[in-house]
Amino acid sequence: MADSAFEAAAAGLLHDIGKFALRAGVSATQVWDSEAGKLFGHKHALLTSDFISQFVPERWRKSIHAAAAFHHCPQDLLSAAV
Numbered sequence: 001m002a003d004s005a006f007e008a009a010a011a012g013l014l015h016d017i018g019k020f021a022l023r024a025g026v027s028a029t030q031v032w033d034s035e036a037g038k039l040f041g042h043k044h045a046l047l048t049s050d051f052i053s054q055f056v057p058e059r060w061r062k063s064i065h066a067a068a069a070f071h072h073c074p075q076d077l078l079s080a081a082v
Helices: 003-014 017-024 034-040 043-055 058-069 077-081
Strands: none
Touching: 003 043, 003 058, 003 077, 017 043, 034 043, 043 058, 058 077
């Protein structure tokens, strides 16, 4: 599978993984404040960002992070698609 197709599929799969962390009471590594709210849109997206930073291999981390973590506040075409 081409990297771009893999990255889109992985971002789509992982975009709400932060909801599991939120419901499990996992703490974020970043502070949830008004600035984070503007950047991520919802707290689960911030937790998705944490998950991807910790568990996605470096090779795909940057592109998957941008698409999955910012799906409520899209910053590019892929995050808008997610």
